[in-house]
Amino acid sequence: DAGVTQSPTHLIKTRGQQVTLRCSPISGHKSVSWYQQVLGQGPQFIFQYYEKEERGRGNFPDRFSARQFPNYSSELNVNALLLGDSALYLCASSLPRTADYNEQFFGPGTRLTVL
Amino acid sequence: DQQVKQNSPSLSVQEGRISILNCDYTNSMFDYFLWYKKYPAEGPTFLISISSIKDKNEDGRFTVFLNKSAKHLSLHIVPSQPGDSAVYFCAASYTNAGKSTFGDGTTLTVKP
Numbered sequence: 588d589a590g591v592t593q594s595p596t597h598l599i600k601t602r603g604q605q606v607t608l609r610c611s612p613i614s615g616h617k618s619v620s621w622y623q624q625v626l627g628q629g630p631q632f633i634f635q636y637y638e639k640e641e642r643g644r645g646n647f648p649d650r651f652s653a654r655q656f657p658n659y660s661s662e663l664n665v666n667a668l669l670l671g672d673s674a675l676y677l678c679a680s681s682l683p684r685t686a687d688y689n690e691q692f693f694g695p696g697t698r699l700t701v702l
Numbered sequence: 703d704q705q706v707k708q709n710s711p712s713l714s715v716q717e718g719r720i721s722i723l724n725c726d727y728t729n730s731m732f733d734y735f736l737w738y739k740k741y742p743a744e745g746p747t748f749l750i751s752i753s754s755i756k757d758k759n760e761d762g763r764f765t766v767f768l769n770k771s772a773k774h775l776s777l778h779i780v781p782s783q784p785g786d787s788a789v790y791f792c793a794a795s796y797t798n799a800g801k802s803t804f805g806d807g808t809t810l811t812v813k814p
Contacts, residue, residue, distance in 0.1 A: 618800045629804030693745030
């Protein structure tokens with residue numbers, strides 16, 4: 588079975604631009620979460636979506652938005668990019684209402700560089 | 703305010719010896735704890751977890767210990783192998799939340 592996939596792998600943008608990152612969860616997984624990982628730090632929670640509804644939001648500005656589609660894939664959008672948005676963006680999926688719901692399966696991430 | 707802390711950025715051990723990675727948390731409402739392993743250019747991979755109703759969970763060479771009163775958990779790897787060399791993240795969550803708060807990681811190096 589395919590794992591969590593993310594696209595693109597790498598992305599270079601300039602300040603002020605907008606970016607869209609994409610994620611496809613493991614087949615059957617209905618919950619998708621997004622994390623930002625800055626170099627030297629652990630992943631920081633941005634959003635969680637389940638059944639196309641936002642279930643949680645971390646401490647990130649409104650420039651960050653996301654959505655989940657009927658096939659459970661998800662997009663993360665970041666507007667008005669700042670240098671500090673340079674990071675690895677991780678998508679994770681999980682299967683709600685199972686004993687191991689808290690166990691998340693991560694994709695390889697999208698490396699965003701803002702110049 | 704960092705709710706999950708891994709105070710040792712790095713740890714080096716000899717192959718065959720025990721590796722002990724530590725993690726502290728401040729939020730007493732967390733009731734589910736996980737360890738993830740991360741290799742370069744890959745996303746974190748789930749390793750082992752423990753519910754707050756337990757104080758120990760074992761899976762092969764990996765054992766996680768939870769001390770709720772001290773708000774402390776540790777991951778023991780016995781015996782350590784060179785392939786265990788990676789960054790290890792401690793994470794805390796609420797049961798059935800489907801999302802976690804992560805520490806900043808400990809880089810483990812196992813020397814042959």
